[in-house]
Amino acid sequence: MDSKNRSLLSSFGCAIQGIYQAFQQEANLRIHFAAAALALAAGFVFKLAAGEWAILLLTITLVIFAELINTALEANVNLATKKQRPEAKLAKDAAAGAVLLTALNAVLIGLLIFGAKILEFYR
Numbered sequence: 134m135d136s137k138n139r140s141l142l143s144s145f146g147c148a149i150q151g152i153y154q155a156f157q158q159e160a161n162l163r164i165h166f167a168a169a170a171l172a173l174a175a176g177f178v179f180k181l182a183a184g185e186w187a188i189l190l191l192t193i194t195l196v197i198f199a200e201l202i203n204t205a206l207e208a209n210v211n212l213a214t215k216k217q218r219p220e221a222k223l224a225k226d227a228a229a230g231a232v233l234l235t236a237l238n239a240v241l242i243g244l245l246i247f248g249a250k251i252l253e254f255y256r
């Protein structure tokens with residue numbers, strides 16, 4: 134294997150390791166993965182259409198993406214300073230706000246996709 138392919142493979146390995154480490158350390162990320170698993174299972178139960186699957190997968194990816202960026206940013210801030218700094222607070226709170234927005238969006242998308250189907254199921 135040439136060095137370019139090896140470094141591509143090792144970058145991929147680092148990325149997977151990053152997701153795994155964040156999963157181990159961040160309770161919120163575990164909650165997002167659990168919610169994603171539930172939503173995917175519900176998708177199979179309710180036999181979603183292709184367009185609905187696309188929106189659901191995009192929504193799940195967006196939440197997990199935001200939580201991973203939030204984790205990376207938190208680690209970076211903690212590395213940069215151990216002191217209480219307004220800039221550190223802004224960085225952490227803005228990143229947490231980004232996660233909150235994606236999570237609220239996910240709840241709305243979940244209601245739009247599954248709300249009517251669940252009501253129909255119980256009718």
Ligand SMILES: Nc1ncnc2c1ncn2[C@@H]1O[C@H](COP(=O)(O)OP(=O)(O)OP(=O)(O)O)[C@@H](O)[C@H]1O
Nearest residue numbers: 159161207214215216217218219221222225226229
């Ligand atoms: N160095 C700092 N300077 C000023 N405020 C900080 C600093 N570190 C953290 N904070 C504030 O304290 C809050 C909690 O910080 P913490 O590092 O525990 O992260 P968190 O947002 O609780 O994330 P998690 O629970 O996922 O680790 C932050 O949202 C921020 O408002």
